[in-house]
Amino acid sequence: xxxxxxxxxxxxxxxxxxxxxxxxxxxxxxxxxxxxxxxxxxxxxxxxxxxxxxxxxxxxxxxxxxxxxxxxxxxxxxxxxxxxxxxxxxxxxxxxxxxxxxxxxxxxxxxxxxxxxxxxxxxxxxxxxxxxxxxxxxxxxxxxxxxxxxxxxxxxxxxxxxxxxxxxxxxxxxxxxxxxxxxxxxxxxxxxxxxxxxxxxxxxxxxxxxxxxx
Amino acid sequence: xxxxxxxxxxxxxxxxxxxxxxxxxxxxxxxxxxxxxxxxxxxxxxxxxxxxxxxxxxxxxxxxxxxxxxxxxxxxxxxxxxxxxxxxxxxxxxxxxxxxxxxxxxxxxxxxxxxxxxxxxxxxxxxxxxxxxxxxxxxxxxxxxxxxxxxxxxxxxxxxxxxxxxxxxxxxxxxxxxxxxxxxxxxxxxxxxxxxxxxxxxxxxxxxxxxxxx
DNA sequence: CGCGAACCATACAGGTATGTATTGATCCAT
DNA sequence: ATGGATCAATACATACCTGTATGGTTCGCG
Numbered sequence: 470x471x472x473x474x475x476x477x478x479x480x481x482x483x484x485x486x487x488x489x490x491x492x493x494x495x496x497x498x499x500x501x502x503x504x505x506x507x508x509x510x511x512x513x514x515x516x517x518x519x520x521x522x523x524x525x526x527x528x529x530x531x532x533x534x535x536x537x538x539x540x541x542x543x544x545x546x547x548x549x550x551x552x553x554x555x556x557x558x559x560x561x562x563x564x565x566x567x568x569x570x571x572x573x574x575x576x577x578x579x580x581x582x583x584x585x586x587x588x589x590x591x592x593x594x595x596x597x598x599x600x601x602x603x604x605x606x607x608x609x610x611x612x613x614x615x616x617x618x619x620x621x622x623x624x625x626x627x628x629x630x631x632x633x634x635x636x637x638x639x640x641x642x643x644x645x646x647x648x649x650x651x652x653x654x655x656x657x658x659x660x661x662x663x664x665x666x667x668x669x670x671x672x673x674x675x676x677x678x679x680x681x682x683x
Numbered sequence: 684x685x686x687x688x689x690x691x692x693x694x695x696x697x698x699x700x701x702x703x704x705x706x707x708x709x710x711x712x713x714x715x716x717x718x719x720x721x722x723x724x725x726x727x728x729x730x731x732x733x734x735x736x737x738x739x740x741x742x743x744x745x746x747x748x749x750x751x752x753x754x755x756x757x758x759x760x761x762x763x764x765x766x767x768x769x770x771x772x773x774x775x776x777x778x779x780x781x782x783x784x785x786x787x788x789x790x791x792x793x794x795x796x797x798x799x800x801x802x803x804x805x806x807x808x809x810x811x812x813x814x815x816x817x818x819x820x821x822x823x824x825x826x827x828x829x830x831x832x833x834x835x836x837x838x839x840x841x842x843x844x845x846x847x848x849x850x851x852x853x854x855x856x857x858x859x860x861x862x863x864x865x866x867x868x869x870x871x872x873x874x875x876x877x878x879x880x881x882x883x884x885x886x887x888x889x890x891x892x893x894x895x896x897x
Numbered sequence: 898c899g900c901g902a903a904c905c906a907t908a909c910a911g912g913t914a915t916g917t918a919t920t921g922a923t924c925c926a927t
Numbered sequence: 928a929t930g931g932a933t934c935a936a937t938a939c940a941t942a943c944c945t946g947t948a949t950g951g952t953t954c955g956c957g
Contacts, residue, residue, distance in 0.1 A: 484923080484934055502803045504718045509914065519915085521935050529915070584852070585799060589716045601853060624868035631849035632842050638798070638852060639815060639845075654838035661875060698904055698953080723944060733945085735905050743945070 485515060487525040491535050498536060499578045503586040506533065537593070540583045545600055547575050549607040558615045559668035562629075562656060565608070566672065569633055571679060577637045584638075605630050629659045645680040649673045699729060701739040705749050712750055713792045717800040720747065751807070754797045759814055761789050763821040772829045773882035776843075776870060779822070780886065783847055785893060791851045798848075819844050843873045859894040863887045 493515055497506050508529055512519045526532050551568045555561040568575050587597040605626045612622035652672060656664035707729055711720050722743055726733045740746050765782045769775040782789050801811040819840045826836035866886060870878040 500803075505803070507914070508916095517934090518936055520937075523916070524934060585802065588799060588852070588854075589714075589719070598853070620864065621868045621871065624865055625872055628842060628846050628869075628872045631853075632845040634852065635845035635848040638802070638848065639812070640802075650834065651838055654835045655842070657835065657875065658839050658842045658872065661871065721944065722946095731904090732906055734907075737946070738904060 485517065485521060485525070487535075489515065490522060490525055490532065491539060494532055494536055495539060495579065498586075499582045502582065503533070503590075506536070508532075537583070537596075540579055543576050544580050544583075546603075548604045552607055552611050555611070557665075557668075558660060558662070559656075559665045561611050561615075562659060563668060563672045565629065565633075566652075566655075567675065569636070570676065581637045584634075601630075625659060625661075632659075645676055649676055699731065699735060699739070701749075703729065704736060704739055704746065705753060708746055708750055709753060709793065712800075713796045716796065717747070717804075720750070722746075751797070751810075754793055757790050758794050758797075760817075762818045766821055766825050769825070771879075771882075772874060772876070773870075773879045775825050775829075776873060777882060777886045779843065779847075780866075780869075781889065783850070784890065795851045798852075815844075839873060839875075846873075859890055863890055 490511060493511050494506050497511065497514075506529075508519050508522050512522060515521075522532075526535075548565070548568055551564050551574075552561050555564045569577065583593075584597055587593040605623075608626035608630055609623045612625050613619060617625065652669055653664050656662075656669075704725060707725050708720050711725065711728075720743075722733050722736050726736060729735075736746075740749070762779070762782055765778050765788075766775050769778045783791065797807075798811055801807040819837075822840035822844055823837045826839050827833060831839065866883055867878050870876075870883075
């Protein structure tokens with residue numbers, strides 16, 4: 470038996486922490502779904518045996534709970550906060566676009582994975598549904614603040630949020646140039662008004678900047 | 684050992700057909716997801732042993748293929764056809780609403796389950812994506828026929844289809860009265876125009892009728 | 898009536914997952 | 928350096944699930 474493990478990545482600490490397991494589990498969750506988050510494959514990926522896992526966690530359930538906690542910490546509330554801080558209609562809508570594009574503040578893939586998980590897990594479903602309702606309510610309030618009637622505000626909030634959810638659910642990938650060319654049409658459909666030319670230009674620049682640094 | 688099986692539903696044929704297995708599998712697929720579609724639990728639900736299954740199907744893969752075939756037969760194309768047969772803008776949009784409400788022509792829960800399945804299955808994903816693209820293209824063409832510019836038509840098609848997808852993904856349940864009260868706002872958001880009062884009344888009546896007979 | 902096909906039960910093999918218990922190695926502080 | 932704490936390997940028990948092989952029923956038809 471060799472002493473140095475062979476499969477483990479070279480420049481990683483030889484001993485693992487609980488967070489290492491969580492990180493690896495998050496990757497698996499996003500790429501393959503909850504059911505694929507198995508201790509056996511995580512251990513294989515990390516280059517250790519399952520003996521290590523059971524030192525850091527009591528059970529698989531405990532790991533899954535940790536994943537949910539991570540989702541709560543990363544994604545809960547950010548959208549609500551983002552739109553609350555805006556003044557003009559254009560700024561608000563574009564702030565939403567920014568949240569959905571800038572993945573440092575909000576992790577859409579994780580959101581999607583949690584949503585997939587929740588669909589067939591009764592207890593979790595209620596939690597996710599509460600977050601969804603909160604997001605729609607925040608957008609709805611935003612529209613109301615800008616003079617939209619209650620029902621129209623609510624429906625427009627749903628339309629904009631639901632559209633975005635499907636964007637992630639279908640994993641739509643398109644060149645940044647296309648996305649920018651769609652900006653005005655999206656804004657029109659979402660708000661019923663034409664986008665301010667200057668605000669559009671500002672946002673396009675932001676998109677390109679974020680795209681370049683990636 | 685008793686001769687009459689106890690768990691099997693009473694007034695069902697004592698011998699099963701392949702379709703019986705498919706039907707039971709579809710239920711399970713919709714309620715619990717693909718990974719839950721297991722021969723063992725299906726046999727338990729049907730009140731037989733797994734020996735029966737392997738007479739009707741070669742393997743679990745064969746059953747899953749049959750489920751996909753069922754999806755293709757039920758859901759593929761119906762949306763495209765529904766909107767192609769309409770004349771006015773109002774009729775087209777309302778025809779879409781009708782498809783999404785009248786579950787005899789289109790099975791949204793099955794659509795959702797297949798989409799969940801496809802998200803983590805590479806080969807299937809392409810199939811579903813092609814269907815999604817076809818649906819969006821059909822709606823986009825519809826908007827173009829009614830004078831919308833290409834980009835706006837495409838984005839509006841996406842918005843209306845994506846919104847509806849999330850409706851199913853989040854399993855939104857709301858009283859028919861609420862749904863009717865949202866009709867005008869949805870129409871406005873989707874098309875950018877006010878709904879024709881008479882068309883709205885017609886559609887509301889349809890909704891109520893469908894709701895009552897259920 | 899009898900025979901073959903359709904349908905199902907039983908039993909076995911193989912694979913893989915979670916947990917537990919125990920031992921082994923490494924690191925750090927006294 | 929040594930002894931306790933931290934992390935990991937090994938071995939074992941248990942539980943499922945798939946698939947095969949084979950034998951037993953039941954049904955329909957000549």
